[in-house]
């Protein structure tokens with residue numbers, strides 16, 4: 001696949017088929033991800049792959065906790081992904097994304113129960129057979145977020161090269177303590193996000209729907225003279 005095609009065909013997949021991800025494809029994706037650039041070649045990332053029973057156990061615990069059916073509580077965030085006070089144009093884009101997804105699924109804007117159910121699907125990895133958790137040392141600095149971001153994008157684009165789809169999931173960050181315990185992750189490591197990976201159910205409404213993008217004229221200025 002051409003790089004541009006891989007980039008343009010990537011989208012967040014929120015319904016996967018149950019077909020397994022071939023081991024060699026997964027290893028190629030991870031090897032490609034590790035080729036990401038990083039400041040001073042620090043390669044600050046770590047990846048925890050969950051499949052089978054390990055994945056199911058984490059799903060069950062996150063779901064029980066999110067539904068209040070467990071003494072395990074969601075954890076305080078380890079970092080702020082979003083501002084406390086949203087502002088334009090980001091607020092409008094955020095709203096459009098939420099509304100677009102719910103509309104595609106036939107969920108009314110005020111239907112909190114159904115919206116909640118859709119949110120909970122995060123914790124089933126949207127049915128994907130493979131889940132990844134991406135971490136890095138909390139002793140590193142802000143620049144490391146850039147390095148890890150590029151690493152994550154390599155996974156998302158690399159997956160397209162294998163005919164696979166992905167969904168980045170910050171939703172998992174509120175369960176970092178449980179995930180840390182389950183996977184024996186060093187307390188030094190900060191959970192950046194989860195990623196679901198598998199073959200897309202291409203006809204599912206949530207996968208047919210697409211987010212849009214601002215034209216490049218909104219965020220590029222060319223200076224030639």
Ligand SMILES: Cc1cc2nc3c(=O)[nH]c(=O)nc-3n(C[C@H](O)[C@H](O)[C@H](O)COP(=O)(O)O)c2cc1C
Pocket residue numbers: 010011012013014097122167168169170171172193210211
């Ligand atoms: C780091 C990261 C975390 C994300 N977390 C979630 C999440 O928890 N749940 C979800 O449904 N989508 C999540 N998304 C998907 C974004 O909503 C999505 O990338 C954005 O709306 C643009 O749509 P697209 O990926 O389909 O182009 C996340 C994306 C990224 C990059």
